[in-house]
Amino acid sequence: MNIKNYINGQYLPPVFDKWLDNYNPSIGEIYGQIPNSSEEDVEKAYQAAADVFPKWSNTTLEERAIILSKIASLILEKLDVLAAAESKDNGKPISLAKAVDIPRAASNFQFFANAITQFSSEAHESVGLNAVNFTLRQPLGVVGCISPWNLPLYLFTWKIAPAIAAGNCVVAKPSEVTPMTAFLLGEICTIAGLPKGVLNIVHGLGTTTGQAIVEHPNIKAISFTGGTKTGAHIAKVAAPMFKKLSLELGGKNPNIIFADCNYEKMLATTVRSSFANQGQICLCGSRILVEESIYEKFKTDFIQKVSELKVGNPSENTTDIGALVSKQHLEKVKSYIDIAESEGGKILFGGNKVEVFNCENGYYLQPTIIEVQDNNCRLNQEEIFGPVVTLMSFKTDKEALTLANDVKYGLSSTLWTNNLNRTMQFSKQLQTGIVWVNTWMLRDLRTPFGGTKESGVGREGGFEALRFFTEPKNICIKYE
Numbered sequence: 001m002n003i004k005n006y007i008n009g010q011y012l013p014p015v016f017d018k019w020l021d022n023y024n025p026s027i028g029e030i031y032g033q034i035p036n037s038s039e040e041d042v043e044k045a046y047q048a049a050a051d052v053f054p055k056w057s058n059t060t061l062e063e064r065a066i067i068l069s070k071i072a073s074l075i076l077e078k079l080d081v082l083a084a085a086e087s088k089d090n091g092k093p094i095s096l097a098k099a100v101d102i103p104r105a106a107s108n109f110q111f112f113a114n115a116i117t118q119f120s121s122e123a124h125e126s127v128g129l130n131a132v133n134f135t136l137r138q139p140l141g142v143v144g145c146i147s148p149w150n151l152p153l154y155l156f157t158w159k160i161a162p163a164i165a166a167g168n169c170v171v172a173k174p175s176e177v178t179p180m181t182a183f184l185l186g187e188i189c190t191i192a193g194l195p196k197g198v199l200n201i202v203h204g205l206g207t208t209t210g211q212a213i214v215e216h217p218n219i220k221a222i223s224f225t226g227g228t229k230t231g232a233h234i235a236k237v238a239a240p241m242f243k244k245l246s247l248e249l250g251g252k253n254p255n256i257i258f259a260d261c262n263y264e265k266m267l268a269t270t271v272r273s274s275f276a277n278q279g280q281i282c283l284c285g286s287r288i289l290v291e292e293s294i295y296e297k298f299k300t301d302f303i304q305k306v307s308e309l310k311v312g313n314p315s316e317n318t319t320d321i322g323a324l325v326s327k328q329h330l331e332k333v334k335s336y337i338d339i340a341e342s343e344g345g346k347i348l349f350g351g352n353k354v355e356v357f358n359c360e361n362g363y364y365l366q367p368t369i370i371e372v373q374d375n376n377c378r379l380n381q382e383e384i385f386g387p388v389v390t391l392m393s394f395k396t397d398k399e400a401l402t403l404a405n406d407v408k409y410g411l412s413s414t415l416w417t418n419n420l421n422r423t424m425q426f427s428k429q430l431q432t433g434i435v436w437v438n439t440w441m442l443r444d445l446r447t448p449f450g451g452t453k454e455s456g457v458g459r460e461g462g463f464e465a466l467r468f469f470t471e472p473k474n475i476c477i478k479y480e
């Protein structure tokens, strides 16, 4: 199936009629084409957005909320179609797309439909000076949203919903690897009554289409989720143009397990935090650190549980682990398993590609557990972004904390303990933007979401996102 750009409420082919292949990773075959958009396509999208901005930025908050809610409802009405499209495009199990990806995309719109009606700004009375200050929060204008392939509609809408709720118009680019649900979103927005031009979706490569969005002189802000290297490049281009930037980048997240935790709950959650979405979530706990006294027991039990996971055709409901997103990504992840062997790591489980019945050319890999001795190894320092976790033991709280923080990333961490003092000490000292205690990926959309160090700059979620997509302007009124 061929997909098109969504510009000014219409589906359009790319200006220069250039196309890219779209793959189904579960069978390793091309199943359609997507626009290989140029700077000219981005310019068209920008013009459509700029033309409607004066109107959209003056719609009432209630009007915006009604349209966003309608988009949310339509996404839920089309849950089966969208989930099937997401699974086919990305390789993720259909059950995951139905339970997580698509409902969350709907929640993103519903959440910001509600949030915009509750968003407020500050007032400061300058007592004794006969003056009052109040702050306007005005939309920025046309903004750019660039999203990755791992949670396609989920992360695409996580950016678009707050941007348009705050009164901006958007030029958005989904990953060229997983464009399908973004394409389907266009029609949903039209049916929901979103005015033409408020959301424009341009497909294409990062280095051309994405780069044109970032370089556009009148696109005021860029909200980006993706790899750290790409984020650094975007920052380099956008900073001299004084654009607002929100960068949600990679992670190498520690999962710290103490002997005093609720063991069964920890074990089940650790299987999920290691391998959900084939380990392709920036929040996955890829470094498992276990207190020495339970290390051997954990190792045995974890291997047992992981061996029960079914790697299979993503369209089957019984599949736990589907295909990796692309051949290139499969090779990248596999290369780390080879590195492990040369670094002295011990493969405790997995490590091999899997041939799935009727999907022999798909990109499947066993969930893989590797025991390492040293946190300085590449496996513990670099983002693999696949179904590969490492195990290490620690003796003391101090050692666990040092190991946890000893990486260049700082996105999330998970702590398993029932000790309140330890919980507070770790919560304060872990160098990550998110700390989960006795849970993983429990998401409350009001909370600030983002990382420290090389995991990014800025926060998404709740009012943080609405602050990002608005410019504060202070008005000071003097009276007699």
Ligand SMILES: NC(=O)C1=CN([C@@H]2O[C@H](COP(=O)(O)OP(=O)(O)OC[C@H]3O[C@@H](n4cnc5c(N)ncnc54)[C@H](O)[C@@H]3O)[C@@H](O)[C@H]2O)C=CC1
Pocket (backbone or CB within 6 Å): 146, 147, 148, 149, 150, 173, 174, 175, 176, 204, 205, 206, 207, 209, 210, 211, 212, 214, 225, 226, 227, 228, 230, 231, 233, 234, 248, 249, 250, 251, 281, 282, 332, 383, 384, 385
């Ligand atoms: N933090 C996260 O959630 C993610 C991390 N990654 C990491 O990044 C590695 C590379 O994966 P990629 O698919 O190459 O991610 P990427 O960071 O290149 O792609 C993310 C998005 O950025 C766009 N993009 C790429 N170059 C751009 C540029 N110069 N200007 C503007 N937009 C640009 C892409 O087209 C895509 O829409 C992965 O192996 C993984 O380690 C990948 C996806 C998500």
Ligand SMILES: O=C(O)/C=C/C=C(\O)C(=O)O
Pocket (backbone or CB within 6 Å): 148, 150, 151, 155, 158, 225, 226, 248, 280, 281, 282, 283, 443, 449
């Ligand atoms: O907002 C969330 O719940 C999850 C976000 C996940 C990413 O940003 C990612 O995996 O890239």
